[in-house]
Amino acid sequence: MVWMMLILLFVSTADALRVIQPDSVVSSDGTVQLLCIIQPQPWLHTQTQDPRAQTSPQTQDPRAQTSPQTQDPRAQTSPQTQDPSYPHAEPQELQVSLLKGLTGSQKLCSSILITPNQREKEIDQERKVQCHAQVTGGAVGLTVSGLTAADADVYRCVVEVLYPAPYLRIVGNGTYIHVVEAPDRPDPDPEAQRQNTHQEEADEDVGDRRSTVLTVNTPVVVLTTLVLFVLLLIIHVQILQHRRDRQDTALPDIPNKMAASSSGYVHFV
Numbered sequence: 001m002v003w004m005m006l007i008l009l010f011v012s013t014a015d016a017l018r019v020i021q022p023d024s025v026v027s028s029d030g031t032v033q034l035l036c037i038i039q040p041q042p043w044l045h046t047q048t049q050d051p052r053a054q055t056s057p058q059t060q061d062p063r064a065q066t067s068p069q070t071q072d073p074r075a076q077t078s079p080q081t082q083d084p085s086y087p088h089a090e091p092q093e094l095q096v097s098l099l100k101g102l103t104g105s106q107k108l109c110s111s112i113l114i115t116p117n118q119r120e121k122e123i124d125q126e127r128k129v130q131c132h133a134q135v136t137g138g139a140v141g142l143t144v145s146g147l148t149a150a151d152a153d154v155y156r157c158v159v160e161v162l163y164p165a166p167y168l169r170i171v172g173n174g175t176y177i178h179v180v181e182a183p184d185r186p187d188p189d190p191e192a193q194r195q196n197t198h199q200e201e202a203d204e205d206v207g208d209r210r211s212t213v214l215t216v217n218t219p220v221v222v223l224t225t226l227v228l229f230v231l232l233l234i235i236h237v238q239i240l241q242h243r244r245d246r247q248d249t250a251l252p253d254i255p256n257k258m259a260a261s262s263s264g265y266v267h268f269v
Contacts, residue, residue, distance in 0.1 A: 018173075035139045036140045037138070041138045092114065094112070094159060099158055113133040115135050154177075
């Protein structure tokens with residue numbers, strides 16, 4: 001009987017909690033921010049606290065530092081950090097998930113958040129769509145990235161309180177996420193594209209011809225230089241040979257002339 005009463009109490013408490021979501025949000029770059037507001041709110045200090053109210057001790061009015069006898073006893077109490085109607089301790093570990101559709105359990109992404117230091121853990125990096133949770137403004141803010149137009153649908157925000165006990169699972173009313181993808185670039189003019197292709201092919205042909213001419217001309221120049229060198233060497237050798245032959249032909253005439261002149265002198269005597 002006692003267990004039945006505890007179960008009924010837990011069910012009634014869970015039914016008293018709810019998650020409120022906006023009707024729709026729009027994403028233009030594959031990323032969208034979604035607020036999942038728990039009612040009653042477990043956190044009030046993030047909603048009501050103004051950072052400008054945290055003045056430094058140097059700027060405080062000395063008259064505000066009154067003696068304990070004159071201070072209001074209510075000012076010595078700790079600041080209220082949660083809605084009195086929230087029936088449990090302030091959540092410190094949450095799992096926030098997005099379920100596709102108004103029914104079913106198809107999970108788009110999820111994130112586990114440690115609320116005291118706003119630290120995430122156990123992020124599934126293999127999923128195409130990523131969720132990053134953060135407590136902001138008294139609600140759970142969910143940043144969803146990696147969306148495409150095919151992901152447009154209604155998604156329910158599921159908030160699970162993992163610590164402290166008791167375990168709670170609160171499902172939102174659903175939000176339609178509309179994903180607008182960037183417009184595709186217009187196709188180029190087919191005629192201009194064809195002309196560009198022909199021009200590129202012509203440039204490639206000219207480059208190939210130039211490289212071929214350079215490749216062919218190099219051995220031709222070397223061979224021509226060698227042939228000219230051999231021809232000049234042959235001509236030079238022939239000139240030297242011709243000169244030597246002329247010298248050999250002219251040398252025997254000198255003794256004959258000397259002998260003829262000697263015999264003529266003898267006859268004269």
